[in-house]
Amino acid sequence: MTQLTGHSSALDFAQPEPVDMASGKYVKLWQGPQHPGITGNMSLELTLDGDTIIDCKTHVGYLHRGFEKLMERRSFIQNFTVVCRIAVPEPTFNEYLYSHAVEQLSGIKIPERAIWLRTMNLELMRLASFLMWIGGMSGAFGQYTVPNWTTAYRDFVLDLFEEMTGARIYHMYIVPGGVRAGLPDGFEKRARDIMDGAEKLLDQVERVMFNNAVFKARSKGLGIITPDMIDPYGIVGPNARACGVERDIRKDEPYLAYDQLNFETITGKDSDAYERAYLRLQETRQCISLIRQCLDKAPKDGPFQADMPNVLHWKIPAGETYVKAECTRGEYGYYMVTDGSEFVRRVHVRGPSYTHAIAVMERLAVGNNIADIAGLMVSLHTYPPEIER
Amino acid sequence: MSLKDLLSPFFVWQRAFEKPYTTLRPTLDRPGAPAYRGFHINITETCVGCGSCQTICQNNAIDMVAVEAYAGRAGDSGLRPRFDYGRCCWCGLCVDICTAASLRMSNEYAWISDDPDSFHFTAGVDDKPWQDNELGYRRAEGYHLNPPKRIEMPMLSAQESLKSFAEVTLGYNEEQAKKEADRCVECGICVATCPAHMDVPDYIHSIRDGDYEKGLQLMYRTNPFPATCGRICTRRCESVCPVGILGEPVAIxxxxxxxxxxxxxxDYQRILEKPIASTGFKVAIIGAGPGGLSAAYYLRQQGHAVTVYEAQATGGGMLRYGVPSYRLPDAELDKDIDHITSIGVEIKYNSRIGKDVMFESLLENYDAVFMSTGLSVPSSMRINGENHARVLSGLQILADVASDRDPGIGKKVAVIGGGNVAMDAARVSRRLGAEVTILYRRRISDMPADEEEIHECQQEGCTIVPQAIPVEIIDADNKQKVCIKWGEAKMVDDPKGGRARPVLQEDKMHTETYDCIISAIGQSSNLDYLSKELQEQLAFEWGKLTPAEYQHTSMKKVFVGGDFANRTADAISAIEDGHHAARGINRFLNPDFYTALEKQEN
Structure with missing residues (x-):
């Protein structure tokens, strides 16, 4: 299927021969930065032979942000309002990892209730993110009904966020030291109702999108990731699990309350676009189960914040740490260095999209049809903001 | 792929008959969630304008602007936050840090205007439809971004403290001090409130930086008695500290x-500023209390030759003879006074004006005179029999103990009064082994004494009998003991809204015999050193006077300060009087310089 022009295999990292553009045989086409699909502001520079891609280059730089640098000039508490913007559809993973890193370096231990509320918050986020992704996946193959269902249903999850945190997108709920509030009255009932509805919706999505001749024909065999690519490319998350590699930080190195939740790592067999999509559908269902477990087990009262120093003069002892969590796309990490001052010395944000959208995408695109590029991109579930921190 | 895969997608039609998710806007409104972070609300009455919201805002979306309605309000900066919605990101950190919990958010989220400038607004001052909105984000109970509790001062236990006159408070260690210093939000409301306008936020900052020498320099700019004030100041700064609105104020x-x-x-000599070159002017100061010595310090810094006349054998005035050493050890007071003398201030002890030196001769021999002789005469209770030999004054007992004399109080004493002198006299009596009862005419909550002193007094085993009015003093045991007759009082509210008045209930009288009765109901000034004419010329009324600008009196060369020239009658006010008089005397001595300076400024 996928034919790698100039390379013998996905693991051949030799520089390919440059194509002779002057021959008039090839065409260069820029896909993006504005293009169908939900992957946002990045672009692919495609070299085409007819409508077959023979070379792909990822370009970023359309967001002009520099969050890592911004953080070096803001106090530890101020940064928590900045980090959520690094990945728009999944702000809470940033909030959690930033807070966790700060807590580790300053020796703060958060209370039990905050641990559970954080876990629930992260799982709700995973659900909202997957619902949006399903829409993108379906839309990328020209089917616009499912996106309408799922993105609209995602808004119900955002309603829950609005109640729980006070905002729909930039929740700013997980704060260094704990969380900002407990659950509002009646939240549990509404959350359970929305989980029931989401479960029904996923059944319908499976029926319409996955049991679909067109979708199957176009996505099966598209962009196969083989197990031997996993480590050299640094592939993580559902992209790795879909080819049978059991790798999930929630299980491997449990954080927050994940060691007290009942769930199994889901794996697939051949990581093609269909398999990856189907695996994510199953993980969305798993997510609903995890949220229900959190609702059952989270303590109803007690403190939700550790004792904090005055955050206006908060200095953190010199040190460094790397913290990680399993986001929808795999391992998300924060490397943080402090120097004893009121500011962080350096933060490095490790987003899984960096490798998925650059190294992996550039390799998998080659040999495919131009019409399948959007679908391939979405099947890797990439967010450009993570590349450009 | 199967036939099912071809047919299954047609299931979508089923959804065509379901109720849509979407809301019909703008026909139907969708309010924000009850805790939604919408537009800001500020309860400006509660807000004190500390500016913590401005400090924490990472977008610089908040400016503190002057609001006329709150200008000059006590414990208030007169500023209120103005929001710039071109910058705000609705994170709500301003709400979280708000020291008065006056700032919150409504659940309103739609605001349409064609005027971009209208998106600057001062919440609570500019009229907005959401100001009275009950819903919206507010800080959750139990969530703090600044510890509400202060670091407790290590103290001797009540049992331990009764054994001697050793200092009761033990002082913070470095870790405790740094933690406590961290709680300051650097608003500066304390600076405005402190009579001496000490630079509190900056010296607290120096603790966080571990630069104590800088802290000392900052303190000496406005107060040459930091060791003393660090122990016994009436600390009005703490009463306005905004951290104290929801929690405990910073332990300034x-x-x-x-x-x-x-x-x-x-190390003081090395760290602190030295006086400038001599100006040739001579200034006399009467009284080596906090007011006189503060004036002496700042006048000496300006290069004038300063001589202080003190009737007692040592300096400090009320600080030494009125404040017991368990609150202010002599060594600490000496630390302050020694620095003042070390820069060249001359103190003539045992020199009573009017007896050893005449006031008139000071007027002749010096270029200016500063008077600060305080309140040294105990007030009378104005009841029958109070001239009994076993009725002692609180001031006398404190002075005796300070001078290592035995006041001879006996084993069972009653203290009359509810001020700091009464508390001190009671605690001193406890340390001398007496059983102490305090009689006060109003309620405990009305006592003018420092709350902390009242508490410690009770801890040390003094019994406070509130609403007890002394009626008569009767001799007992042939002048060896004394009996007091007192009646219970009923509190009657003042119809004009003033403080409640105690009214004697004739039918509820008690009598009790004591070894001695200590009267501590107030003090007045001793002006014997001034002739009647001079007293009149200086416009003394009831032993007190109100000075003009820069502590100047109606006499050309004479400046006044301290307890007899201000209402508050505490050490820090006297210190500021002295400092202010020093400025005034400096202007008086160099009039040309200041006129030129003012011209230049204008």
Whole structure:
């Protein structure tokens, strides 16, 4: 299927021969930065032979942000309002990892209730993110009904966020030291109702999108990731699990309350676009189960914040740490260095999209049809903001 | 792929008959969630304008602007936050840090205007439809971004403290001081409130930086008695500290003490400013209390030759003879006074004006005179029999103990009064082994004494009998003992809204015999050193006077300050009077310089 022009295999990292553009045989086409699909502001520079891609280059730089640098000039508490913007559809993973890193370096231990509320918050986020992704996946193959269902249903999850945190997108709920509030009255009932509805919706999505001749024909065999690519490319998350590699930080190195939740790592067999999509559908269902477990087990009262120093003069002892969590796309990490001052010395944000959208995408695109590029991109579930921190 | 895969997608039609998810806007409104972070609300009455919201805002979306309605309000900066919605990101950190919990958010989220400038607004001042909105984000109960509780001062236990006159408070260690210093939000409301306008936020900052020498320098700019004030200041700063609105105020006094405790006396000369070159002017100061010595210090800094006349054998005035050493050890007071003398201030002890030196001769021999002789005569209770030999004055007992004399109080004493002198007299009596009852005419909550002193007094085993009015003093045991007749009082509210008045209930009388009765109901000034004419010329009324600008009196060369020239009658006010008079005397001595300076400024 996928034919790698100039390379013998996905693991051949030799520089390919440059194509002779002057021959008039090839065409260069820029896909993006504005293009169908939900992957946002990045672009692919495609070299085409007819409508077959023979070379792909990822370009970023359309967001002009520099969050890592911004953080070096803001106090530890101020940064928590900045980090959520690094990945728009999944702000809470940033909030959690930033807070966790700060807590580790300053020796703060958060209370039990905050641990559970954080876990629930992260799982709700995973659900909202997957619902949006399903829409993108379906839309990328020209089917616009499912996106309408799922993105609209995602808004119900955002309603829950609005109640729980006070905002729909930039929740700013997980704060260094704990969380900002407990659950509002009646939240549990509404959350359970929305989980029931989401479960029904996923059944319908499976029926319409996955049991679909067109979708199957176009996505099966598209962009196969083989197990031997996993480590050299640094592939993580559902992209790795879909080819049978059991790798999930929630299980491997449990954080927050994940060691007290009942769930199994889901794996697939051949990581093609269909398999990856189907695996994510199953993980969305798993997510609903995890949220229900959190609702059952989270303590109803007690403190939700550790004792904090005055955050206006908060200095953190010199040190460094790397913290990680399993986001929808795999391992998300924060490397943080402090120097004893009121500011962080350096933060490095490790987003899984960096490798998925650059190294992996550039390799998998080659040999495919131009019409399948959007679908391939979405099947890797990439967010450009993570590349450009 | 199967036939099912071809047919299954047609299931979508089923959804065509379901109720849509979407809301019909703008026909139907969708309010924000009850805790939604929408537009800002500020309860400006509660807000004190500390500016923590401005400090924490990472977008610089908040400016503190002057609001006329709150200008000059006590314990208030007169500023209120103005929001710039071109910058705000609705994170709500301003709400979280708000010291008064006056700031919150409504659940309104739609605001349409064609005027971009209208998106600057001062919440609570500019009329907005959401100001009275009950819903919206507010800080959750139990969530703090600044510890509400202060670091407790290590103290001797009540049992331990009764054994001697050793200092009761032990002082913070470095870790405790740094933690406490961290709680300051650097609003500066304390600076405005402190009579001496001490630079509190900056010296607290120096603790966080561990730079205690800088802290000491900052304190000496406005107060040459930091070791003293670090222990016994009436700390009006703490009563307005915004951190104290929802929690406990920053322990400003203990932090001041911590800085002084860190610097050795022998380093003072090196660290602190030295006087400028001599100007040739001579200034006389009457009274070596906090007011007189403060004036002496700042006048000497300006290069004038300063001589202080003191009737007692040592300096400090009420600080030495009125404040017991368990609150202010002599060594600490000496630390302050020694620095003042070390820069060249001359103190003539045992020189009573009017007896050893005449006031008129001071007027002749000096270029200016500063008077600060305080309140040294105990007030009378105005009841029958109070001239009994066993009725002692609180001031006398404190002075006796300070001078290592035995006041001879006996084993069972009653203290009359509810001020600091009464509490001190009671606690001193406890330390001398007496059983102490305090009689006060109003309620405990009405007592003018420091709350902390009342508490410690009770801890040390003094019994306070509130609403007890002394009626008569009767001799007992042939002048060896004394009996007091007192009646219970009923509190009657003042119809004009003033403080409640105690009214004697004739039918509820008690009598009790004591070894002695200590009267501590107030003091007045001793002006014997001034002739009647001079007293009149200076416009003394009831032993007190109100000075003009720069503590000047109606006499050309004479400036006044301290307890008899201000209403508050505490050490820090006297210190500021002295400092202010020093400025005034400096202007008086160099009129040309200041006129030129003012011209230049205008």
């Amino acid at each position: 006094r203990w932090l001041k003490r911590f800085i002084v405790d860190q610097v050795d006396k022998k």
